[in-house]
Amino acid sequence: MAKPKVATTSLAGCFGCHMSLLDIDDRILKLVELVDFDKSPVDDIKEFTGRCAVGLIEGGCANEENVRVLQDFRRHCDILISVGDCAINGGIPAMRNAVPLKECFQEAYSTDNRLGPAVYNPDNQIPNDPEIPLLLDKVYPCHEVVKIDYHLPGCPPPADTLWEALVALLSDKPVALPYELIKYD
Amino acid sequence: MSNTITFTIDGVEVTGQPGQTIMEAADAAGIYIPRLCALEELSPHGSCRVCTVMVNGRPQAACTQPIADGMVVENDTEQILAIRRDIIDMLFVEGNHFCMFCEKSGNCELQALAYRFGIAAPRFPYLFPKRDIDATHPDIFIDRNRCILCGRCVRASRDIDGKNVFEFVGRGFEKRVAVNAEANLADTDAAATDEAVNVCPTGALLKKRVGYAVPVGQRKYDHKPIGSEIEKK
Numbered sequence: 001m002a003k004p005k006v007a008t009t010s011l012a013g014c015f016g017c018h019m020s021l022l023d024i025d026d027r028i029l030k031l032v033e034l035v036d037f038d039k040s041p042v043d044d045i046k047e048f049t050g051r052c053a054v055g056l057i058e059g060g061c062a063n064e065e066n067v068r069v070l071q072d073f074r075r076h077c078d079i080l081i082s083v084g085d086c087a088i089n090g091g092i093p094a095m096r097n098a099v100p101l102k103e104c105f106q107e108a109y110s111t112d113n114r115l116g117p118a119v120y121n122p123d124n125q126i127p128n129d130p131e132i133p134l135l136l137d138k139v140y141p142c143h144e145v146v147k148i149d150y151h152l153p154g155c156p157p158p159a160d161t162l163w164e165a166l167v168a169l170l171s172d173k174p175v176a177l178p179y180e181l182i183k184y185d
Numbered sequence: 186m187s188n189t190i191t192f193t194i195d196g197v198e199v200t201g202q203p204g205q206t207i208m209e210a211a212d213a214a215g216i217y218i219p220r221l222c223a224l225e226e227l228s229p230h231g232s233c234r235v236c237t238v239m240v241n242g243r244p245q246a247a248c249t250q251p252i253a254d255g256m257v258v259e260n261d262t263e264q265i266l267a268i269r270r271d272i273i274d275m276l277f278v279e280g281n282h283f284c285m286f287c288e289k290s291g292n293c294e295l296q297a298l299a300y301r302f303g304i305a306a307p308r309f310p311y312l313f314p315k316r317d318i319d320a321t322h323p324d325i326f327i328d329r330n331r332c333i334l335c336g337r338c339v340r341a342s343r344d345i346d347g348k349n350v351f352e353f354v355g356r357g358f359e360k361r362v363a364v365n366a367e368a369n370l371a372d373t374d375a376a377a378t379d380e381a382v383n384v385c386p387t388g389a390l391l392k393k394r395v396g397y398a399v400p401v402g403q404r405k406y407d408h409k410p411i412g413s414e415i416e417k418k
């Protein structure tokens with residue numbers, strides 16, 4: 001029987017949650033016995049090759065590309081998991097949510113407000129190449145964009161949390177995390 | 186003459202003294218009722234409603250409701266737990282609670298309650314309100330992103346410190362904790378030694394330069410849920 005497939009992605013995240021997944025140490029050998037990785041930065045597969053049992057989402061949705069990738073994951077994965085605080089509540093990127101988008105751009109790129117960093121940008125251009133995904137008005141938690149089946153909080157979630165949840169799901173058991181594995185920091 | 190009051194909490198017989206609230210009697214009996222605005226050393230406020238219990242079938246705040254003979258209190262039922270969970274969820278989405286870098290994380294009562302309730306994500310949409318920070322004072326600061334309007338600082342400053350540094354202004358979603366000065370916290374007589382600074386359940390009112398003093402793993406709620414200190418009595 002073919003092994004179930006797992007896909008992972010980092011949207012508006014810092015890859016810390018992926019690092020935490022690697023932090024399961026030698027259990028990673030057991031993991032590759034249990035599953036195959038599909039679309040994921042772990043194996044650099046860019047497009048889904050088929051149906052996946054589990055999709056792990058790191059990061060919230062800050063731009064239109066994040067939304068497209070998230071919707072693609074929802075279409076291809078039986079179980080979709082928000083991994084980490086950014087996926088669950090937007091995290092650090094969501095600190096911009098109370099600031100109008102225009103002000104965010106000015107802060108980052110404009111040189112005439114004397115607030116922005118020391119960028120050489122004499123024309124005060126805001127990057128708008130069609131290749132660059134458009135930013136959303138604010139950063140959205142994943143479950144406000146698509147249906148999410150499980151949430152694993154933490155910044156990042158401890159490796160044990162990821163391991164326990166994955167093993168439970170892959171063996172059709174309920175995800176019952178002990179007190180010490182639900183943490184928001 | 187017996188001067189005790191007998192009533193039940195979830196079918197268990199509890200005795201208390203006249204004048205005690207349900208919460209006081211429950212604490213003495215080793216039964217934990219979750220709370221945020223209530224604190225033993227402060228007068229009850231009855232505002233957060235996390236302590237909601239059913240009293241003879243009607244919802245009441247355990248921190249303000251006095252006990253009476255024969256009262257039937259429900260505390261640990263599915264219905265009550267659902268109400269409390271909704272309140273905690275609402276507190277999270279109505280503020281900006283970035284636990285990942287908050288100095289209070291691990292010692293925060295709001296976060297600890299969410300842990301105790303096993304909340305992995307709130308069920309309401311996040312509001313991301315615009316809130317401000319007052320860091321003008323040399324030793325303490327207010328981060329209103331984290332304030333849950335429990336009123337502990339207001340009561341402690343008034344009743345213990347005798348200073349009246351804090352008060353609420355505005356209504357509904359606009360309600361916020363204000364300081365007793367034309368402009369800023371720096372213009373008040375607030376001090377880092379004030380009890381008001383100690384009693385804040387979240388990271389909204391904090392001392393400067395003491396953040397992250399306790400390593401992860403040794404903080405108050407890292408291993409034991411909030412309330413276990415009452416339950417082990």
Ligand code: SF4
Nearest residue numbers: 332333335336338385
């Ligand atoms: S600053 Fe702290 S103590 Fe004061 S009302 Fe807000 S949460 Fe409560």
Ligand code: FES
Nearest residue numbers: 231233234236248
């Ligand atoms: S603890 Fe009773 S209303 Fe807040």
